[in-house]
Amino acid sequence: MDLSAWWRSARPWLFRLDAERAHEMTLGVLKRWSALAGGQLGAGDVARDSGLARERMGLRFPNPVGLAAGLDKNAEAVPAWQALGFGFIEVGTVTALAQPGNPRPRLFRLPDDGALVNRMGFNNAGAEAVARRLRRLRERSVLQVPLGVNIGKSKVTPAERAAQDYRRSFEWLGELADYVVVNISSPNTPGLRDLQRVDEVRRILTAIQGPNQRFRQPRPLLVKLAPDLAEEDAIECARAALDGGCAGLILTNTTIDFSGLRSPTAGLSGGLSGRPLFARSTAMLARLRETLGPEPVLIGVGGIMTPEDAAAKLAAGADLIQVYSGLIYGGPGWVRELLHGLPRTAAR
Template identity: 70%
Template sequence: MSTEGSGPDSAALVAGRRRGLAWGLLRPLLFRLDPERAHGIAMALAAGWSKRFSGRLAASDPARAPSLQVRAMGLSFPNPIGLAAGLDKDARAVPLWQRLGFGFVEVGTVTALPQVGNPRPRLFRLPRDQALVNRMGFNNAGAEAMAVRLARLRDRDLLQVPLGVNLGKSKVTPPAQAANDYQRSSALLAELADYLVVNISSPNTPGLRDLQTVGQVRALMDAVQAPNQRLRQPRPVLLKLAPDLADSDAIDCAQAAIAAGCAGLILTNTTIRFEGLSESTAAMSGGLSGRPLFTRSTALLALVREALGPDPVLIGTGGILSPDDIAAKRAAGADLVQLYTGLIYGGPGLIRRLLSAPEVCWQ
């Protein structure tokens, strides 16, 4: 007869098995619901949990193992796996993400002005492809509301992981005024974040991807950095690019961002290319995420790393569902990685399963 040990590693293993069992029972029920309704239920539960519990992890927790720690952008990351922007747009459940084992959390995309997003239906599952299609349109409560929520979170002194804030353009703001829009969000949120992300790569806000030019990148970075540089400790700023850019255009934008003071880039956002899928995408539009994104996002990551050299921080995201995926992102030049769609398919125990794999040891 075998028995479980009593140490922290054994406790985490038992908890992980319980989460896996619970997810195995819950997933079929959630997947019968409309995707956005299921997302709303899950976020309500996550937000409720986060109001009651701290989400703090013991120093001995496997998600905080010394072999997993990464130092980047002047920040200490307990491990290299982060939550990508898009899941928690209004920073409602940060303690839970920390508790699940994420080494950093990125909230948003948040816009200067509150907005309801695009008409429904706007979120679709492609289970056979392990993918999602979304045309949410940056639905969020706005930068002022997020500032209040993040201030409360900081007042609770719960965070043990770096917190990123992903900034987007308000839909009603004309492209000619985009820099002012991003600057307003930066002024409200920079001091409450550990790092900022300038998102100009979502396909779901008209004209947003048109900002992926050298001139626009320089203007946006100058605008975001203006209030940021007035802080006693300015925050690192990253640029998030689309996988659908031509290689040369992506490299030009990346080099412009670094020249304008960016600490690095996130590669990549969702794609508008739906080729090679197992399931029909008729009547769908928006951004495709998950497994089909992996190859292109990883290839572009490698190209940008080669062009920029070793110093800028690159965060690899797009299609991560397994330890091998993380190893491939690292081999392509990633300092850190993020996932979102993988969590939808793999469930809340996915992060700890990934962290237990030798491929994820960053030392």
């Protein structure tokens, strides 16, 4: 399929639709594409260029560009993401209980800023249903790239039972994941970001490490943080995560700071992603790399819209990077454009 030609004709039409409707239609196409090929879609060419491969957390990443959480919450189109060239795929956020998320509209494009605002609220099919889907993928040996599963707290679970809720999701999904992300940074579940405190991080990780350490091969864990944390708080949380046995961090989630945008945002609420997030999320990544040293795995995400942005994120200290908004604006062929523009290194 000539993805660039398809995107040139489809984009104006998709961008006239409500943003979530366009997302659902595109995901529907990718889902059918995944099913048609029997799930056996390989990545090939630039996505497997050995100069881009790297090993982290005991996993081999054919290239460092991953799909960020939130685009395929229920793991419906995993083979298609692989075929588009992603070097790893993160599904979720999945919660222990299935939930509908916030009322619509809840996803908005700000094209003048190259940005999105969302207040989805962890709409997802729940840990059990996603586990069933992932088990089928595993049984068919479809996956050629690492698969991360991002877990969050169910909305109805009170804050004081958060650790048990994460543990329940982990018990369904941990075994099926190559790595697991503890998401405590979405702005769209009331109180979730309050879990970004040392005692809460410890409690959640202790709850998950119980079942994790019983696996023959415990899964690498990462914590995903918000870019709005004060520097000292981010460092404290990061240290608590690493002390709790995490392999690293994902930096960052969306921001609630809408300042400096060209687009009118009166009445908009939620998390901002895309170009305006780049500087803030990259500064946090650089600061944490400087503070934590070379050992922890840092996955850089936020505002990557061009190959230069991707290279700058890696230069700021990211081992791996992820994208979401750039893909919405750039279309399916954009992943390969990023990969073509990345500096090659000796495989490491």
